[in-house]
Amino acid sequence: MSYNIPEYLKGLSETEVEASRKEFGLNQLEALHKDTWVDILINILKEPMLILLMCVSLIYVIVGDYAEAIFMFAAIVAVTAISFYQDNRSKNALEELEKLNEPLSKVIRxxxxxxxxxHEIVVGDLCITEEGKFINADGKIVYSNDFSVNESSLTGESYSVFKDDDSEDNLVYSGTITVSGSAVFKVEKIGKETRVGKIGKSIIDIKEEISPLQLQIRRFVKGMAIIGLGIFLAVCIFSFIKTGNFVESLLNGLTLAMSVIPEEIPVAFTTFMTIGAWKLMQKGIIIKRSSIVETLGSVTVICTDKTGTITENMMHLKHLYDYKSGKTYDEKEFGAGELNELITYAMWSSEPVPFDPMEITLHETYEQTQSNDVRKDYHLFHEYPLEGKPPMMTHLFENSEKSRIIAAKGAPEVILAVSNLSEAEKDRVRKEITKFGEQGYRVLGVAKSHFEGYNFPEKQQDFVFEFLGLTVFYDPPKKEIQKVFQQIYDAGIKVKVITGDNADTTKAIALQSGIQNNAKAVAGSEIIENSDEEIAQIARNTTLFTRMFPDTKLKIVNALKKQNEVVAMLGDGVNDGPALKAAHIGVAMGSKGTEIAKSAAALVITDDNLEKLVVGIAAGRRIYSNIKKAVQYIISIHIPIILTVSLPLFLGWAFPQIFTPIHVIFLEIVMGPTCSIVYENEPMEKNTMKRPPRIMSETFLNWRELTISIIQGLVITLGILFIYQFSVQNGGNEEKTRAMVFSTLIFANILLSLVNRSFYYSVFESFKNRNVLLAFISISVIVLLFVILYIKPVSVFFKVTSLNANELGWALLTAAVSVLWFELYKLIKRISGKK
Known part of the structure; x- marks a missing residue:
C-alpha cells in the first residue's frame, strides 16, 4: 500500500536507533523470565521418577553394590537426557511460535x-498507524488523515475520538485502536513507561488457561502416583515382615513404585501439543497457545465471515447503475460522460487515503475516467463515520473557494431510505439491487447532498440526499473453496456464514462456494430483539446470517456455545473481533486481516487460505488420537510390569525378586521414547477426516477404552506369568527365568506399540503409514535385548543368562499370543462396522 506521507518525515537513522535503544531499552513490559537450560534441568530433576532413581542409587552405594549404583546413575543421565531433549525441543518450538505471534509495526526510518x-520500537521513532491497527507505543501525532482512535482500553469509553496534530489532545497511547484513517506519531514512551505499561504490569503474571484434557491427564497421573505410594508402603511392610531385611524391602518397594508412576504421560502431552503447534506453524498456521491444538480436532461448527474469508476480497468494480439514465454500465463503459457524477461522488464518499478494497477501487476508477483530478484541491472538513444498521457514511469536502462536496455511500437500502425518491422510484431501484445480489455482487448506494453553513445535522440521515446510483462489485469465491467446504462437511462439521452483506449476495456466494443451505437467511435486525431461547433456535437452524454486526455475531457464537457446540469463528475485520475472542477457536486471516482480528484470534492463517483450517483440524484430530494411543499403551504396558514385580512376592513364588530396579528402569527408558517420540510422529489414520468430531465434554479415556487397555495389560501379564512358571517347571534357575520373563516383556512391548497404532485397522494396514522412528526404536530395543542376553558382562550385570533358539522362540510366541489377540478384536470391530 502506498502512503501519502510528507517527505519531511524522515525518521531516525540506524545510529539514532541504537542510541535510543541503549538509553531507553526495548518496547516491552518487565522482561519475562524464560527458562534456561539450567531451569529445564532443575525441573527435570524434581520429577518423581528421577527422585526414585536417586534413592535407589544411594541405597546401592550404601550397601556397596557399586556396579548397580553406576548403572542407576547412568540411567539418571539417560532419563534426564531424554526429558531434556523433549523439553528443549518444546521450548524451542514455543519460542518460534512467540516470534511469529508478535505483531509487526510500521515505522519511518x-x-x-x-x-x-x-518490541524493537524505540523512543523517537516515527510510527504509522492505520484503520484496524493497535497503537504500540505512546506518542504525539505529527501527521494524520481522517484519524480517529478508540481509547476504551484506557478510559472505558467506547466511542471514537478524532485527533490530529493541531488538536488540543494530540497524543496517542499504547493499547488503543485506530478506528479510521491513518496517522504518523513520534514515539515518546515505550514498554513499562507507557500508560498501559504502568497500569497493566499484572498482565505478565496471567497464566495460560489449562485445557480440560490437561486437567484430566493431571488427575490421572496424580491418582497413579497416590496408588504408587500406597503400593510402595504395602510392599515395604510386607517384604520386611517376611524377610526382616530393611534394605531389600526398601528396594522392592522402590522397584514397584517406579513401575507404577506413569511419568511419561505429562511429557508426552507437552511434546504432542508443542511439536504439533510447531509443525502447523511450518505450514502457515500460527497457533497462539499450544494447548488449543487438541481443541481444533473437536470443532463441530465453523462460523465464517464472507468477505476476505470465503471470497478473494478483490472487490472488482463490475457494473455501475446510473439512476438518472436508468441504465447499467459494465466496466468497459465506465468512461461514459453520464457516469461522471456517480463515479466522482462514489470516490468522494470514500476515505481520502483508502484502506478498504472497495474504496481503493473507486479511487482507481476515478483516476482512470476523470480528466480533471481535483482531489488535491479539496480537504475533508467534516465527516460522519460508517454507522447505522445497515451502515452508511458521509464526507464533507471544501476547497479554498468554499465550494462544497457532500457525498454519501452505504448499504443500498439505507441510502434509498434517506433519499428523496418516491416509493415507486425506490421499488424500481430495489429490483436492480435484487438482480445484482442474486448474481453474488456486492452493491453500494451513492448519494449527494447540499448544505450551507456549519450547523450540521447531528445525524447524517437528516441530510436531504439525492440518489445517484449503485456501484456493483464482484468479490469472487476463492479458488478450490468448494473442495475445502466439502472436506469440512465430510468431517461432520457444520458451516454457518455470518456476514454484513445482504441476503441475495450472500446466498449467491454461498451457492458458488458449495455451502449447504436449505433455510432462509436471517438478518441481524431479526435477532437483536429476540430472547436467548429464540436466538438459540435461530442459531441452530440457520446457515446464512446477513447484515450482521459485532453484537449480533457475538450473540450467535455464544448461542452455539451454549448448545455444546465447539465453535471456530473465522474473520478478518475489526467487527469480527468480539466473536473471534468469544469462540473456542478464533481464526484470523494473516494477510488481509486487521490487527484487531489477529489479536483476538487464537489461530492465524498466514496466507488466508481456508484449506489451512482443514489441515489444522486434521492435525488436532491426529494429535488427540495419538495422545490417547500413547496413554493407552502406557497403561497396558505398566500393568504387566507392576504385577510381575508384585505378584511373585505376594504369592510366595520361587523367585520373588524377578525384577530389580535395574530391569524396571531399562523398561522405563524403552517406554519413554516409544510413547512421547514415536506416537507423536504417528501419521493420521485413514478416514480420520471422514468421521464426526469427538464430543468435547467426554472424558479423555472413557470406561470402554480404559477397560480395553486394562484387558490388554492383564492378558500380557498372563503371558508373562505363564512363561515364568514354564521356566520354573522346566528346571530354570532364577537367571534363566528372569531372562525368559524379561525377553517376553520386551517382545510384548514392541508388539504392543505396533498393534496400538490403531484400535480399528489391522497392524498390516498400519504398516502403510510410515513411521521411521517406530522402526528405529523397535530395532534398537531388540539389539539392546540381545546385548543383555548374549554379552557376558552385561548379562551378569542384569542377572540373566543367555537363551537358546527354542527358549527365545517360546518368549516370542508367548508375547505374540499375549498381544496379537487384539487383532481378532479389531477384525470383529471392522466386520460389525463399529468405529
Missing part, C-alpha cells in the same frame, strides 16, 4: 517505511 517487530 532513513526516509523509508519499514516493518519491524513491535
Amino acid at each position: 532513513n526516509s523509508k517505511i519499514i516493518e519491524i517487530p513491535t
Whole structure:
C-alpha cells in the first residue's frame, strides 16, 4: 500500500536507533523470565521418577553394590537426557511460535517505511498507524488523515475520538485502536513507561488457561502416583515382615513404585501439543497457545465471515447503475460522460487515503475516467463515520473557494431510505439491487447532498440526499473453496456464514462456494430483539446470517456455545473481533486481516487460505488420537510390569525378586521414547477426516477404552506369568527365568506399540503409514535385548543368562499370543462396522 506521507518525515537513522535503544531499552513490559537450560534441568530433576532413581542409587552405594549404583546413575543421565531433549525441543518450538505471534509495526526510518517487530520500537521513532491497527507505543501525532482512535482500553469509553496534530489532545497511547484513517506519531514512551505499561504490569503474571484434557491427564497421573505410594508402603511392610531385611524391602518397594508412576504421560502431552503447534506453524498456521491444538480436532461448527474469508476480497468494480439514465454500465463503459457524477461522488464518499478494497477501487476508477483530478484541491472538513444498521457514511469536502462536496455511500437500502425518491422510484431501484445480489455482487448506494453553513445535522440521515446510483462489485469465491467446504462437511462439521452483506449476495456466494443451505437467511435486525431461547433456535437452524454486526455475531457464537457446540469463528475485520475472542477457536486471516482480528484470534492463517483450517483440524484430530494411543499403551504396558514385580512376592513364588530396579528402569527408558517420540510422529489414520468430531465434554479415556487397555495389560501379564512358571517347571534357575520373563516383556512391548497404532485397522494396514522412528526404536530395543542376553558382562550385570533358539522362540510366541489377540478384536470391530 502506498502512503501519502510528507517527505519531511524522515525518521531516525540506524545510529539514532541504537542510541535510543541503549538509553531507553526495548518496547516491552518487565522482561519475562524464560527458562534456561539450567531451569529445564532443575525441573527435570524434581520429577518423581528421577527422585526414585536417586534413592535407589544411594541405597546401592550404601550397601556397596557399586556396579548397580553406576548403572542407576547412568540411567539418571539417560532419563534426564531424554526429558531434556523433549523439553528443549518444546521450548524451542514455543519460542518460534512467540516470534511469529508478535505483531509487526510500521515505522519511518532513513526516509523509508519499514516493518519491524513491535518490541524493537524505540523512543523517537516515527510510527504509522492505520484503520484496524493497535497503537504500540505512546506518542504525539505529527501527521494524520481522517484519524480517529478508540481509547476504551484506557478510559472505558467506547466511542471514537478524532485527533490530529493541531488538536488540543494530540497524543496517542499504547493499547488503543485506530478506528479510521491513518496517522504518523513520534514515539515518546515505550514498554513499562507507557500508560498501559504502568497500569497493566499484572498482565505478565496471567497464566495460560489449562485445557480440560490437561486437567484430566493431571488427575490421572496424580491418582497413579497416590496408588504408587500406597503400593510402595504395602510392599515395604510386607517384604520386611517376611524377610526382616530393611534394605531389600526398601528396594522392592522402590522397584514397584517406579513401575507404577506413569511419568511419561505429562511429557508426552507437552511434546504432542508443542511439536504439533510447531509443525502447523511450518505450514502457515500460527497457533497462539499450544494447548488449543487438541481443541481444533473437536470443532463441530465453523462460523465464517464472507468477505476476505470465503471470497478473494478483490472487490472488482463490475457494473455501475446510473439512476438518472436508468441504465447499467459494465466496466468497459465506465468512461461514459453520464457516469461522471456517480463515479466522482462514489470516490468522494470514500476515505481520502483508502484502506478498504472497495474504496481503493473507486479511487482507481476515478483516476482512470476523470480528466480533471481535483482531489488535491479539496480537504475533508467534516465527516460522519460508517454507522447505522445497515451502515452508511458521509464526507464533507471544501476547497479554498468554499465550494462544497457532500457525498454519501452505504448499504443500498439505507441510502434509498434517506433519499428523496418516491416509493415507486425506490421499488424500481430495489429490483436492480435484487438482480445484482442474486448474481453474488456486492452493491453500494451513492448519494449527494447540499448544505450551507456549519450547523450540521447531528445525524447524517437528516441530510436531504439525492440518489445517484449503485456501484456493483464482484468479490469472487476463492479458488478450490468448494473442495475445502466439502472436506469440512465430510468431517461432520457444520458451516454457518455470518456476514454484513445482504441476503441475495450472500446466498449467491454461498451457492458458488458449495455451502449447504436449505433455510432462509436471517438478518441481524431479526435477532437483536429476540430472547436467548429464540436466538438459540435461530442459531441452530440457520446457515446464512446477513447484515450482521459485532453484537449480533457475538450473540450467535455464544448461542452455539451454549448448545455444546465447539465453535471456530473465522474473520478478518475489526467487527469480527468480539466473536473471534468469544469462540473456542478464533481464526484470523494473516494477510488481509486487521490487527484487531489477529489479536483476538487464537489461530492465524498466514496466507488466508481456508484449506489451512482443514489441515489444522486434521492435525488436532491426529494429535488427540495419538495422545490417547500413547496413554493407552502406557497403561497396558505398566500393568504387566507392576504385577510381575508384585505378584511373585505376594504369592510366595520361587523367585520373588524377578525384577530389580535395574530391569524396571531399562523398561522405563524403552517406554519413554516409544510413547512421547514415536506416537507423536504417528501419521493420521485413514478416514480420520471422514468421521464426526469427538464430543468435547467426554472424558479423555472413557470406561470402554480404559477397560480395553486394562484387558490388554492383564492378558500380557498372563503371558508373562505363564512363561515364568514354564521356566520354573522346566528346571530354570532364577537367571534363566528372569531372562525368559524379561525377553517376553520386551517382545510384548514392541508388539504392543505396533498393534496400538490403531484400535480399528489391522497392524498390516498400519504398516502403510510410515513411521521411521517406530522402526528405529523397535530395532534398537531388540539389539539392546540381545546385548543383555548374549554379552557376558552385561548379562551378569542384569542377572540373566543367555537363551537358546527354542527358549527365545517360546518368549516370542508367548508375547505374540499375549498381544496379537487384539487383532481378532479389531477384525470383529471392522466386520460389525463399529468405529
